[in-house]
Every structure is written in structure tokens, then in C-alpha cells.
Amino acid sequence: MTQSIISAVVIGRNEGQRLVNCLASMQGEASRLVYVDSGSTDGSVDAAREAGAQVVLLDTSEPFSAARARNAGFAALTTDLPPPDYVQFVDGDCTLEPGWLTHAARALDATPDIGIITGWRAEIDPHASIYNEMCDYEWHRPVGDIDACGGDMMVRRDLFARLGGFNPKVIASEDEEFCVRVRDAGFRVNRLPLPMTHHDAAMHSFAQWWQRAVRSGHGFAQVGDLHPGHFIKERRRVWLFGAVLPFLGIVGAVLSWPLFLAVLAIYALSYGRTVKGLHDVGLPLATAMRHSVLLFLSKFPNLIGAMRYHKRKRRGWDMEIIEYK
Structure with missing residues (x-):
């Protein structure tokens, strides 16, 4: 049996040593490495070339996005003869687990309906x-067939080309949007019970976390707008806990104390259920309580992100990326 050809597309901006580590982690398993740079100023481009990767520089005249970068990397692979069977997409702040590419390719070889x-x-x-x-904690999700996954994924090259790749106008959750189209095309999205990547979030401040939550809210709104059946629960929670209940709370504080107390009770009940849910799946109680505070607060930056998307769409503005680091 002919061994499948695997290529990899790495995207990044000012990742420094993390990019070097990322490219090194795929040596020997990927037949070709393409690095797509979104305006780095830290020497990442030279480091990628020294590591043997082909470098693609994104045109700065258009807004950067992960979707656009991944598509540019894939386009650079179309000149390969023979073309790769599978393409691994990975962010430049990640390193791949040794052997992952081989295991993933074998799974695709054995299961033609997995995209x-x-x-x-x-x-x-x-x-x-x-x-x-x-x-x-967010990264550890169930295995088997899933609705969607993050940007670290291995995709069938012919399927990616047929679907037109990632939607370049989606600036957050573009990976989830692509997964929806893959499933609509009759293919499965599957998570193996294996370590794949090691990520460096490098998130050390509340401001970074807040911006990341704003970006998530933008993604919920935009992908939900494109695919109304996706992110339904997330969008409902954002509008309920980030907008409706605060409005009722303000009205209650001015006109009706029972209404105000009812809003507080709903928030308290939601917080308690979140703590219990996290504790039931294995988080220590103190950790579950800390996480639940931020999950509660996240609805407000999520709402800002959703409103930003709708404002951009209404005014015909570009969907520019929202960076947190």
C-alpha cells in the first residue's frame, strides 16, 4: 500500500521560539512545511526559512485572519506533484505530539467518510x-464523532479544495464554520483519543482574557449568522445573561425590588449549576468556583463581540481580527 503524503500549514505572527519549536516538531513526518506569516516583526520569517519551511507572506493591504492565512498556505501546496493526500493545519504557538501526523493519516486512510x-x-x-x-480545561473534549473542532486539524486535501477552504471573512471560529460545511457535505469530523498539540496560550492578564472572550462572542454571532443551526445555545446564553437579565435588573432596581431580586436569584442559580457541573467532571471545588466566575463574566465581553459583528455587518465594514496577545 502506498504511504499517504502529509503536508503541513503553520500560521503565525511574532511567535518567535514557539514557531521554531512548532516547525521542529513536524520534521520527519510532514513531507513539506508551509509557514504563513501575518506581518511578523520579530524574525519569525527568517527562522521559518532556516527551519526549511516555505514562507508565504500575507498581503498587508487586506485584513489579516486565520482563515485567510490557512487558505494561503494551502494554495502554496497546490503546486506539489504529487499533491499531498492530507494537510495538517496548526497554529504557530503549538507543537505537535511525536507520531501524531502518522496516527491521524492512518485513521483517514482507514475511514473514507471522515473528512x-x-x-x-x-x-x-x-x-x-x-x-x-x-x-x-477547554481543550479536553470528548472523543469520537464531534460537531466541530479547533484549527489544529488534519483535512483531506481534495475535500478542502472542493469546499473552498476556510471562509476568509470569518475572523473567529472559522474552524467551526468549516467543520459545519464538512458535515453538510456528508463527511464526519472525528477526534482521536490521542494527544495532538501542546499550546502556549501565554495569557497572563484579565485584559487578554477579556479580548479573547470578545473574539469568541464575535465568532458565535458571525458563524451563527452563516449557519443558524450552530452556536444556538451559546448565542442564547450571551443575550440572556449579557443583555436581557442586566436590563431587567436595572428596571427592577428602579421600579420593582422583587424583579431585581429575581434576577439576582437567576444569576446565583446559574453560577451554582456551573460550579456543580465543573466539579462533577473532575475539577476541584475551588478551581470550579474560580472558573465559574470567569464563565459568568464572559457573557459580557461575548455580548460586546456579538454586537461588534452586527455593527460591522450592518455598516459593511471589514471583519478585522480581534487579537488578545
């Missing part, structure tokens, strides 16, 4: 901050 294979991502330093800790 995307992913695995588990873990934080390199989850205890550096509560925000890193939350990311580490």
Missing part, C-alpha cells in the same frame, strides 16, 4: 495563570 481528524490539545504551562488553566 477531518483532530486530537487533544493541552497547555504547555496550565498553572501559569487561571486563564491558561481555563484554556487547558
Whole structure:
């Protein structure tokens, strides 16, 4: 049996040593490495070339986005003869687990109706901050067939080309939007019970976390607008806990104390259920309580992100990226 050809597309901006580590982690398993740079000023471009990667520089006249960068990397692979069977997409702040590319390719070889294979991502330093800790927990998701996954994924090259790749106008959750189209095309998205990437969130401040939550809210709104059946629960929670209940609380504080107390009770009940849910799946109680505070607060930056999307759409503005680091 002919061995499948695997290529990889790495995207990044000012990743420094993390990019060097990322490219090194795929040596020997990927037949070709393409690095797409979004305006780095730290020497990342030279480092990528020294590591043997082909470098693609994104045109600065258009807004940067992860979707646009990944598409540019994929386009650079179309000149390969023979072309790759599978393409691994990975962010430049991640390193791949040794052997991951081989395991993922074998799974795609054995299961023709799987369009995307992913695995588990873990934080390199989850205890550096509560925000890193939350990311580490966020990455651990069920295995088997799933609705969607993050941008670290291996995709069938012919399927990616047929679907037109990532939507370049989606500036957050572009990976989820692509997964929706893959499933609509009749293919499965599957997570293997294997470590895949090690990520460095490098998130050490509340401001970084807030911006990341704003970006998530933008993604919920934009992808939900494109695919109304996706992110339904997330969008409902954002508008309920970020807008409706605060409005009722203000009205209650002015006109009706029972209404105000009812709003507080709903928030308290929601917080308690979140703590219990996190504790039931294995988080220590104190950790679950800390995470739940930020999950409660996240609805407000989520709402800002959603409103920013709708304002941009209404005014015909470009969907520019929202960076948190």
C-alpha cells in the first residue's frame, strides 16, 4: 500500500521560539512545511526559512485572519506533484505530539467518510495563570464523532479544495464554520483519543482574557449568522445573561425590588449549576468556583463581540481580527 503524503500549514505572527519549536516538531513526518506569516516583526520569517519551511507572506493591504492565512498556505501546496493526500493545519504557538501526523493519516486512510481528524490539545504551562488553566480545561473534549473542532486539524486535501477552504471573512471560529460545511457535505469530523498539540496560550492578564472572550462572542454571532443551526445555545446564553437579565435588573432596581431580586436569584442559580457541573467532571471545588466566575463574566465581553459583528455587518465594514496577545 502506498504511504499517504502529509503536508503541513503553520500560521503565525511574532511567535518567535514557539514557531521554531512548532516547525521542529513536524520534521520527519510532514513531507513539506508551509509557514504563513501575518506581518511578523520579530524574525519569525527568517527562522521559518532556516527551519526549511516555505514562507508565504500575507498581503498587508487586506485584513489579516486565520482563515485567510490557512487558505494561503494551502494554495502554496497546490503546486506539489504529487499533491499531498492530507494537510495538517496548526497554529504557530503549538507543537505537535511525536507520531501524531502518522496516527491521524492512518485513521483517514482507514475511514473514507471522515473528512477531518483532530486530537487533544493541552497547555504547555496550565498553572501559569487561571486563564491558561481555563484554556487547558477547554481543550479536553470528548472523543469520537464531534460537531466541530479547533484549527489544529488534519483535512483531506481534495475535500478542502472542493469546499473552498476556510471562509476568509470569518475572523473567529472559522474552524467551526468549516467543520459545519464538512458535515453538510456528508463527511464526519472525528477526534482521536490521542494527544495532538501542546499550546502556549501565554495569557497572563484579565485584559487578554477579556479580548479573547470578545473574539469568541464575535465568532458565535458571525458563524451563527452563516449557519443558524450552530452556536444556538451559546448565542442564547450571551443575550440572556449579557443583555436581557442586566436590563431587567436595572428596571427592577428602579421600579420593582422583587424583579431585581429575581434576577439576582437567576444569576446565583446559574453560577451554582456551573460550579456543580465543573466539579462533577473532575475539577476541584475551588478551581470550579474560580472558573465559574470567569464563565459568568464572559457573557459580557461575548455580548460586546456579538454586537461588534452586527455593527460591522450592518455598516459593511471589514471583519478585522480581534487579537488578545
